[in-house]
Amino acid sequence: MPRQEALTVRQSQTESKQELYNFKNKRVSVMNKLMPVLLFLCASVSVLTTIGIVITLITETYQFFQKIPIFDFLFGTKWSPLIPPKSFGVLPLLSGTLMITFIACLVAIPIGLASAIYLSEYAPKKVRKVIKPILEVLAGVPTIVYGYFALSLITPLIQKVFDSAGVFNALSAGIVVGIMIIPMVCSLSEDAMSAVPRSLRDGAYALGATRLEVALRIVVPAAFSGIVASAVLAFSRAIGETMIVTVAAGSTPNMTVNPLDSIQTMTAYIVQVSLGDTPHGTVEYGSIFAVGMTLFVITFLLNILAQFIARKFREEY
Amino acid sequence: MEALININKLNLFYGAFHALKDVTLTIPEKAITAFIGPSGCGKSTLLRTLNRMNDMIPGTRIEGGLSIGGTEIYSNEVDVETLRKKVGMVFQQPNPFPKSIYDNIAYGPRLHGITSKKELDEIVETSLKSAVLWDEVKDHLKRSAFGLSGGQQQRLCIARALAVNPNILLMDEATSALDPISTLKIEELVQELKDRYTIVMVTHNMHQAARVSNQTVFFLNGEVIEYSDTEKLFSNPADQRTEDYISGRFG
Numbered sequence A: 001m002p003r004q005e006a007l008t009v010r011q012s013q014t015e016s017k018q019e020l021y022n023f024k025n026k027r028v029s030v031m032n033k034l035m036p037v038l039l040f041l042c043a044s045v046s047v048l049t050t051i052g053i054v055i056t057l058i059t060e061t062y063q064f065f066q067k068i069p070i071f072d073f074l075f076g077t078k079w080s081p082l083i084p085p086k087s088f089g090v091l092p093l094l095s096g097t098l099m100i101t102f103i104a105c106l107v108a109i110p111i112g113l114a115s116a117i118y119l120s121e122y123a124p125k126k127v128r129k130v131i132k133p134i135l136e137v138l139a140g141v142p143t144i145v146y147g148y149f150a151l152s153l154i155t156p157l158i159q160k161v162f163d164s165a166g167v168f169n170a171l172s173a174g175i176v177v178g179i180m181i182i183p184m185v186c187s188l189s190e191d192a193m194s195a196v197p198r199s200l201r202d203g204a205y206a207l208g209a210t211r212l213e214v215a216l217r218i219v220v221p222a223a224f225s226g227i228v229a230s231a232v233l234a235f236s237r238a239i240g241e242t243m244i245v246t247v248a249a250g251s252t253p254n255m256t257v258n259p260l261d262s263i264q265t266m267t268a269y270i271v272q273v274s275l276g277d278t279p280h281g282t283v284e285y286g287s288i289f290a291v292g293m294t295l296f297v298i299t300f301l302l303n304i305l306a307q308f309i310a311r312k313f314r315e316e317y
Numbered sequence B: 001m002e003a004l005i006n007i008n009k010l011n012l013f014y015g016a017f018h019a020l021k022d023v024t025l026t027i028p029e030k031a032i033t034a035f036i037g038p039s040g041c042g043k044s045t046l047l048r049t050l051n052r053m054n055d056m057i058p059g060t061r062i063e064g065g066l067s068i069g070g071t072e073i074y075s076n077e078v079d080v081e082t083l084r085k086k087v088g089m090v091f092q093q094p095n096p097f098p099k100s101i102y103d104n105i106a107y108g109p110r111l112h113g114i115t116s117k118k119e120l121d122e123i124v125e126t127s128l129k130s131a132v133l134w135d136e137v138k139d140h141l142k143r144s145a146f147g148l149s150g151g152q153q154q155r156l157c158i159a160r161a162l163a164v165n166p167n168i169l170l171m172d173e174a175t176s177a178l179d180p181i182s183t184l185k186i187e188e189l190v191q192e193l194k195d196r197y198t199i200v201m202v203t204h205n206m207h208q209a210a211r212v213s214n215q216t217v218f219f220l221n222g223e224v225i226e227y228s229d230t231e232k233l234f235s236n237p238a239d240q241r242t243e244d245y246i247s248g249r250f251g
């Protein structure tokens, strides 16, 4: 009897051991299998949307180029899609877009970078704590507000300085697009700089570097790939910006290098046509897809360039 | 041995926290001084006052005297960058810059205005030789410093500090992140360097202090309990607390 008891005890011990080491929990394994599927579906939403957009762009653009030779589109210097004699040379829109982008980057990158350096290397903690959220709020201001800011404040100022400046001009719009993207440049570069480890700064300080030397010769190079990424993002934001240029830069497709002239950007043109009563299926209608496609290709190439630069100059730490 | 650094009734506060209390101490020239004591007793804090790295920490306040070679380093006329050039520092974790081996060493000299390639080449070579790293890296100076092992990185950091031609070298637990063989190499290196440099090192390893240093300082709770010749301190400490610590009864 005692022997049997001992045996059962032993048996129950082995049983509990089995329970203890039971790794086959069905419920969890079902969840584990289901979760990736669910997450994959969520991820596919954005991928599918992108694919849909690209397909629409491509088919419409293709149809447009059936009617207008692609060469005339890419190298034509006259853009007059609505008023005869009709002409579909995209260069004036492209030059308008690039001028706005150039002015905007000229404003945003130096100021954004300088403020990022200030925030990450000089500002006391308290100041940073106040300024960072303000920057993020600024980045959320609707762009139409910036458009009116350009028209009602910056343009009159420009007109005071330059007599020849029109009510609608590229300079005003460019500057304000620049102001709009400063927070983004600043915030992203600041993130990249703050991620540079303290120990690198200490190493440089211990060699007798000043704050500025540490900022420019340690922190900026170490954060360079992040800074490039922020600059390129700024560039594509500027290229794609619509409201400000529609409001402040006018709607005159103009092949000019004078920033005081009125111009039209690609995005502003797309808005103009979409808002008008251009019938579906016409050449004018097709032209907005061709322009959209051009924009898409440019930003796409830019992103690739950015990744290339970021990889090439990456300093690991 | 002549005293190079004179610390007189030095008090340091991190905000309200009294981290160094009436520290009085002399550190001899061209010798190795070791700081020992339990964690949090203020060894790193005192080390960082010697090149004013504490300036960087907001809310730090310092009272008392600290002179190096007769100059009060906390007086207003002192240029902190020049001071740090003369008082080099090596940290606990190797912290090479994300640059090539060459550019790591050349960083300091370039900072202080040396641009000639020939001069820089020379400095890089002599510094790396002083840090006993030259033979291992001379054929790939252009490679990233991150490709080096931990011990090599730490010697690179020592070379980097030597490249600006300091007189004093501060080392804060410079071997604690390293394996025994790298540690030994750096200890040997420090022995060699002491003929030319005044070295102050913080260590948690009492054997290291006993092996390497000429003078040892024992800290407890922000106070210097006792300092003397290393041999004397370890064989015949004057204070009971020192005795307790070195015999491993606490800390």
Ligand SMILES: Nc1ncnc2c1ncn2[C@@H]1O[C@H](COP(=O)(O)OP(=O)(O)OP(=O)(O)O)[C@@H](O)[C@H]1O
Pocket: B014, B017, B019, B037, B038, B039, B040, B041, B042, B043, B044, B045, B046, B057, B204
């Ligand atoms: N930046 C700081 N702000 C506030 N208190 C600090 C700061 N740095 C250190 N302390 C405090 O000062 C005291 C001394 O710190 P310190 O780093 O000098 O100690 P330590 O002797 O080097 O210790 P360990 O051996 O662990 O490195 C500790 O109590 C620590 O908490």
Ligand SMILES: [Mg+2]
Pocket: B043, B044, B045, B172, B202
């Ligand atoms: Mg310490």
